[in-house]
Amino acid sequence: MFQSIRSRLVGTYFLLALLTVGLVETLFLVGVRQYYLANIREILEQQAKLAGSFYEQYVGQEQIERSASALLEGFAGITAARMQVITPEGTVLADSLGDLSPLFMPDDHWRRAVAGEVAAWQGKLEKEPVLVVSAPLKTNGAVVGVVRYMTSLEPLEEMIRGLLFRLLLAGTAIVLLAALAGLLLANTIARPVEVITRAAARIAGGDLNVRIPKRYNDEVGRLADTLNHMASELGRLDRLKNEFVSSISHELRTPLTSIKGWVVTLLQGPPSPGEWRQGLRIIDQETDRLTEMVEELLDFSRLQAGSITLRRKETELAGLLENVVSQMLPRARRLGLKLTLEPVAGLTVFADPDRLKQVLINLLDNSFKFTPAGGKVEVRTTAGKGQVTIAVADEGCGIPPDELPLVGTRFFQGRAAKSGSGIGLALCREIVQLHGGHLKIESSPGVGTTVYVSLPLAKPHITG
Ligand SMILES: Nc1ncnc2c1ncn2[C@@H]1O[C@H](COP(=O)(O)OP(=O)(O)OP(=O)(O)O)[C@@H](O)[C@H]1O
Ligand SMILES: [Mg+2]
CATH class of the missing domain: 1.10.287.130 (Signal transduction histidine kinase, dimerisation/phosphotransfer (DHp) domain)
Structure with a gap:
């Protein structure tokens, strides 16, 4: 159901807003209703108590029938509530509305009033919500009657309903606004993603000139950058x-x-x-x-x-270098080049000797190709902290600075005469890196080129 970012975001915003607004409005309404109810009840209770104590202090008659009407006249006008004076047996003696018919009342409430307590009851009488408060009328401590105040809660409910209606309107507006905000936010994510998806599909289809416009500098923007970079890299390759x-x-x-x-x-x-x-x-x-x-x-x-595995073993470097150089010496002589070796004894690398030879032969091959007759080609080793560097230095034509960064990347051939297929150095670099080492080229045109191969040493080098 929530298949898109848009619907997920809008859905989440909507639900969150709905829950928050619903909770806040419910709490508010319940609070307001309880506050008003407590107020009404407080007023009625005070009223009933006042009538009760007035009767006990100033009337004090054993015969409640005689003073019922007077009591009603004195106290009924104070509030809008309906007032009744009743005998302990339940006969209505006086009523501010003049209706003397007995009213249904739950037993418990009545019993408490007759027993001398001020009791309140909230419920429905003839479908109307009411609040009833009863207080005893006493003479010399004995209950001789009950005064009862009763008020309809309909106006309160009416007000609460009105409030509810307005809160619902406002709440709906808030929820809709939140959903709209979610939609706007989602669009700032979903739209660029859609654009990127279409562009990526075209790139996948082989159109490597596609570039994705970038709108924001956020995660999505960086994704666009990455894809653009990928496309240009693919194009270059x-x-x-x-x-x-x-x-x-x-x-x-x-x-x-x-x-x-x-x-x-x-x-x-x-x-x-x-x-x-x-x-x-x-x-x-x-x-x-x-x-x-x-x-x-x-x-x-x-x-x-990556389907080549090295057959590595502890290899004595000096021997390997001598081996390679003596193998290349005849060709150097033929070309009129001076090939020298300056090895350091006692260095051991953990390497595949055949592959290492291949690297050195390739480097010497380059030096031979690009150095004119009479020039010098030198192989030197220097040992440093845990690693050894083999340098192959020549006095050849050198590499132009603009080509230097590209030399040794796959398929790159220089402009120099005798340039070959352009995989020699790339191959060397791969092999050296497989050994955990690295290859560096330094060159200045007309002076010469030095290629450094650094490899980790198998054992710490003991000098002196
Ligand atoms: N010692 C060097 N002196 C001058 N230029 C060099 C030297 N070594 C490499 N280059 C330049 O770098 C390019 C790449 O060298 P690389 O060894 O990868 O390829 P290649 O020698 O042209 O061909 P391959 O080695 O595959 O037969 C060469 O074409 C050349 O232009
Ligand atoms: Mg080469």
Whole structure:
């Protein structure tokens, strides 16, 4: 039944206002009625007592029949209430309305008056609400009659009814106003949410250019901000993905073209033995390059999907670094680069050695690609509090400042010549982060680039 925010809020406001107004008005009416009743009763009781004590002090007759009319004349005019003088047996001797017929009265009330008490009774006589107060008339301490005052409560009830009617009108207005306030409030929530829902549906449908207008700077406004951010992020990733796919296709086409070219040449034959050798060597190289690219791509998507688990063990860092550097040394020589290693002995990390090697090879690969012949590439380690930092520094072309923040995010390739598929650094960063470490790049164009890989140490480093 309460399916929308609007109906829930309006319903709650309505019920709350209804309960509050109902409770307050009921308490008020009951209070007013009791106050007036107590007042009336007080007046009648005083009246009856006054008549009683007057009789005892100034009349004092044993025969009540003789003084009944005089008593009535003396006291009936004081109030608007009907006054009666009655014998203890119940015979009405005098009545301010002149009606001497006996009136029904509950026994208890009557008995108490005859026993000498001032008694009050409230009830209905002939369908009319009345209040009756009876007081004994005494002579020398003996009850010789009863004086009785009786008033209709109809005017009081009338007034209460009038009051009730006005309170109901005011209460209804208050409840309606509260419901209206709830509706207005609900609209400030529900409307923007509806707008956001429609926009989110369009985003889900693939329209990533949708932006949600923001009306208030509240929770709903922040939701709009978040969704807008999400949409722009999705759009950015979408563009990057497209660029990546087209550049990857381009990358894959280069080796494929040369393989195809050589295959055609060899097929057209007859090739010389020299041509055979050259052709097959190039086909071999290009196939390796293709395999490597595909391997990297697969690795990257597995890392992204979180389906790669590290095979970590305590690994001695110096040995691993020497291993990598000696593996890369021949290529450095071929390129005319000076590759040096400056390891610190006795450092142990809890890492997957194969993955760590992959990171270092990738970093060295970049340095080799972007450093001209004659340049220097350096691998250094520094140990700090509980962590070790491996730096790969080169004297290459550097990265322009505008590209620096984007380098290492997925699929980003720089403008520099020899830029590849743009996943090398992203892959490195993922692997380092899986190890609980982080990767930082510093670079100044024309001077060189240094990539820092920080990893937590497995054991505290003992120096000296
Ligand atoms: N040492 C470096 N010197 C200068 N520029 C660099 C260096 N390392 C990375 N870059 C820049 O950062 C970009 C991203 O590097 P990344 O290793 O992620 O991709 P890539 O080397 O282009 O391709 P891949 O490594 O996937 O073959 C490079 O294209 C290049 O522009
Ligand atoms: Mg690279």
